[in-house]
Amino acid sequence: MGSAMQSAYILGIETSCDETAAAVVRSGEQTISNVVASQIATHQPYGGVVPELASREHLRAIVPVVRQALREAGRNYESIDALAVTQGPGLAGALLVGISYAKALAFALGKPLIAVNHLEGHVHAVLLEQRQEGNRELRFPALALVVSGGHTHLYLARLRDRSWSYENVGHTRDDAAGEAFDKVAKLLGLGYPGGPIIDRLSKYGNARAVKFSIAQIKRPDRKTPPAAREANAPNQAPPSRTLPRIEGSPAIRTRFDFSYSGIKTAVLRQVEARQLAASIEARRREMAGIGRPGLEDYLRHCDQPTLDLIASFQRAMVEDLVAKTLAAAREYEVASLFVSGGVAANQELRETFERRAAQYGLPVLFPSRALSTDNAAMIAAAAYPKFLTGNFAPMNFSAEARLELR
Ligand code: KG4
Ligand code: ZN
Secondary structure, three states, X not given: OOOOOOOXXXXXXXXXXXXXXXXXXXOOOEEEEEXXXXXXXXXXXXXXXXXXXHHHHHHHHHHHHHHHHHHHHOOOHHHOOEEEEEEEOOOHHHHHHHHHHHHHHHHXXXXXXXEEEHHHHHHHXXXXXHHHOOOOOOOOOEEEEEEOXXXXXXXXXXXXXXXXXXXXXXXXXXXXXXXXXXXXXXXXXXXXXXXHHHHHHHOOOOOOOOOOOOOOOOOOOOOOOHHHHHHXXXXXXXXXXXXXXXXXXXXXXXXXXXXXXXXXXXXXXXXXXXXXXXXXXXXXXXXXXXXXXXXHHHHHOOOHHHHXXXXXXXXXXXXXXXXXXXXXXXXXXXXXXXEEOHHHHOHHHHHHHHHHHHXXXXXXXXXXXXXXXXXXXXXXXXXXXXXXXXXXXXXXXOOOOOOOOO
């Protein structure tokens, strides 16, 4: 940042799903405070996020969380330069809590308000930490895999004239990757959220015990633009570098889509074939009786076939995510790879990405675990380029549950 330019302190607010979060970030490059109030305990008994409960918990938490973020940053409301809030995608009712509060606060303080796409936030989590670590040599275009409980998206990210633009080159056709982790964990009586539990238990199983195959998408879906449908049509030559490319046009691009609803059914079939139903039921009961079960509790209640199933499931998920992402990275000849979102916390995913990307000489960047899952620092960081260009939200903007990133 040039010395002529002053620092800008942005207060970020995030309430798109089940975390109430607020953070203060300086000039998109330094996290001053980052507070996250998790609702996991509220939703745990239901095995997933209950939208009405999420809104209620956000209402309860928003004021104390914002106050704490300011206090930890050593700032008051007046010494903030702008506010940023997640507009979408996410749960409409949950988003509205953050948006209404941010609007009221911005209006009362006479400060500009910036609306941020949650997915752009996940991409900027990587940029924020790289800048914070002094890495200013980032190379573009970057391919960003945003992989969480609600999303599995591949974006080409570019910076032009201080503004970011994104092109979606892949998305899930059905379940998100994190959703598959959560559903499989639930199916195996492991509780919620499933990703972190499966991550830790996988080390104790044989990942080669069960062979899962994940759908390879051949047919374009309805969301795919017509020209790209042809490029993806099943009987045509495989995606090749001879495919005509129109710079800046998404029309003739090859897509790299994901599908994770099938693997959940495949796990269920394994449960039946291996007659695991009774032990799953017993585990479910035992775990419900323990307040916050730890690794030892899980291990005591998982037999080897179950651990093998867990490890094999995770291996299949990781292989598919890495293979499709690297195929896209090669097709679009990107200079770096970002991986973020809740599932980016997964140890095996990180190690596999690092190993495979290194073979192509491709730098792969992850946020720390704290910035991988939902947080408001990433929202404040994504808002900074918009702050610089004066891209402020009109007072009548509203939540957009299905907001797309462009
Ligand atoms: O980004 P996030 O906090 O919220 C969404 O926007 O969805 O991601 C939460 C998701 C959940 O599905 C959770 O099971 C998954 O991320 N997750 C993981 C891990 N930690 C969280 N999945 C696999 N391995 C992990 N270590
Ligand atoms: Zn998220």
